[in-house]
Amino acid sequence: METITHHPDIASLMCCSAGSQPEACAAVIASHLAFCPKCCAEVRRMQKIGAALFDMLEPAKLSEAAPIAAMRACEAETDVDDRWMGAPCKECSGDVPPPLAALIGERLDDLPWRWVAPGVWTYRVPLSKACGGDLRLFKIAPGNTLLPHQNAGCELTIILRGGYTDEFGTYRRGDVADLDEGVACGPVACPEKGCICLTATERRLVFRDRIPRLMQALFNL
Incomplete structure (x- = not known):
């Protein structure tokens, strides 16, 4: 495993854990997670905290679809690729990190x-x-x-x-x-x-x- 000395800013990791990063930026973060167990563990920790906070929210009735739901539906219709979002990727052992290899070989x-x-x-x-x-x-x-x-x-x-x-x-x-x-x-x-x-x-x-x-x-x- 490579010795990593420069990591993404904590705000970038938080966006990654929330799945809210732009696709291009998320590709870089996902590639870094393939090299860096430390950041990989931090993103998993953030995801667990986010899930726990979400579970604590009281449900509320809405008169129309929630904006975030509408946005995600729009992304699905326009073929937005969310392969970079969510859980950290597999460890990188080759020339190209696994998340990036899907696109460039x-x-x-x-x-x-x-x-x-x-x-x-x-x-x-x-x-x-x-x-x-x-x-x-x-x-x-x-x-x-x-x-x-x-x-x-x-x-x-x-x-x-x-x-x-x-x-x-x-x-x-x-x-x-x-x-x-x-x-x-x-x-x-x-x-x-x-x-x-x-x-x-x-x-x-x-x-x-x-x-x-x-x-x-x-x-x-």
Whole structure:
């Protein structure tokens, strides 16, 4: 088992336990849970607390369908994929965490990576039709920098291979960077192994330099 030094924020784990996370973010958290027994146990604890609190609520009559029920019905009609929600996934022993393998397969090297900059490739992970946000893999060559950018919303990143270093520390396999809106970063990949990471964002990234902004327009980053 990998030694995890960077975990999701407690608020992110709470959203996971409640099943209320956006699909893209939930994919990153579910992948982290496959690496991290500590967070896995914490999510289970939160789920038990939530279930106990729910059981304590007094039932009330409603004149019409509850908003949450209507929302869930709408999700079902629009094929929203909730595979990431709920219980923690199985432990990760291969190249790709089990929740993610259902969408991209079990080998990162078999993906049709798309070149976007010297030493940087990307692959967009498909999400449900009604899902907002963006979920994509980045592959960064050893010593290269992921295009410097600023978050237009919250950003969750998990390392799947190698690692990177940014303004907030060094991240290795299984570690998660949980960044708030407006945070700027430019991760530098491990000089020996490079890096492959999975990144979920609420909205498109905002690149700080002119050339990356041009690449964003050309490659739909």
